[in-house]
Amino acid sequence: MDPRLAIPHAEPGNRIGLFGGSFNPPHSGHRLVADIALARLGLDRLWWLVTPGNPLKDHSELAPLARRLDAVEAIARHPRMVVTALETQLGTAYSARTLARLTQLRPRLNFVWVMGADNLAGFHRWQDWRGIFARVPIAVVDRPGATLPALASPAAQSFAGNRLDEADARLLPGMAPPAWTFLTGPRDASSSTRIRALARDR
Ligand SMILES: Nc1ncnc2c1ncn2[C@@H]1O[C@H](COP(=O)(O)OP(=O)(O)OP(=O)(O)O)[C@@H](O)[C@H]1O
Numbered sequence: 113m114d115p116r117l118a119i120p121h122a123e124p125g126n127r128i129g130l131f132g133g134s135f136n137p138p139h140s141g142h143r144l145v146a147d148i149a150l151a152r153l154g155l156d157r158l159w160w161l162v163t164p165g166n167p168l169k170d171h172s173e174l175a176p177l178a179r180r181l182d183a184v185e186a187i188a189r190h191p192r193m194v195v196t197a198l199e200t201q202l203g204t205a206y207s208a209r210t211l212a213r214l215t216q217l218r219p220r221l222n223f224v225w226v227m228g229a230d231n232l233a234g235f236h237r238w239q240d241w242r243g244i245f246a247r248v249p250i251a252v253v254d255r256p257g258a259t260l261p262a263l264a265s266p267a268a269q270s271f272a273g274n275r276l277d278e279a280d281a282r283l284l285p286g287m288a289p290p291a292w293t294f295l296t297g298p299r300d301a302s303s304s305t306r307i308r309a310l311a312r313d314r
């Protein structure tokens with residue numbers, strides 16, 4: 113079995129960021145999110161969770177999992193970053209199910225869900241999105257063009273009372289959910305859709 117399909121090793125009590133994505137292909141914006149999450153949340157590890165396929169996206173242009181894993185490994189070279197396709201092994205593509213399984217299988221790890229602001233904007237369309245808020249703390253990293261849609265979104269509004277000031281982001285891992293924060297700072301406008309379009313036009 114490809115070792116990247118297994119749940120990565122971690123020590124009890126570790127603070128683990130789960131950064132899910134299609135990564136089709138990965139780019140510098142993803143790496144910036146990973147760097148920001150590691151530093152601002154004080155994580156022990158950031159797991160790049162390469163999805164078998166986003167349930168809300170058309171998969172006709174989705175590169176094979178092995179190719180996306182190789183590409184993410186090339187961009188995630190860092191002693192605290194780990195690349196995994198554990199969802200393929202668990203048989204889950206829905207984040208709510210992935211998080212239910214992971215927290216059940218690894219109860220002593222402190223997981224935080226990490227995503228870009230565009231995903232908070234559409235979060236209310238995810239399966240059992242309220243259940244995700246109830247399961248793990250969430251760190252949202254700003255993205256050009258997505259700041260206002262994210263902060264005005266049904267998810268942000270529903271959980272406004274559970275938002276942690278970003279100055280206190282280090283407290284987020286280990287906090288009882290629901291708890292979330294919105295991390296602002298350096299931004300990168302890269303997009304996989306744009307990279308694929310440029311490659312087609314070449
Ligand atoms: N430039 C960026 N800045 C901040 N977050 C980003 C950026 N690009 C992607 N993300 C976040 O990274 C995660 C994975 O994103 P994804 O692989 O879908 O990349 P994408 O560029 O949005 O792709 P696509 O254009 O195919 O939708 C998501 O949580 C997304 O919000």
Ligand SMILES: O=C(O)c1ccc[n+]([C@@H]2O[C@H](COP(=O)([O-])O)[C@@H](O)[C@H]2O)c1
Binds near residue numbers: 131134238239
């Ligand atoms: O669970 C859902 O309903 C759901 C809907 C949309 C996206 N996700 C997950 O969100 C992560 C980011 O997806 P993407 O395509 O924006 O990179 C990835 O782990 C997806 O599997 C999950």
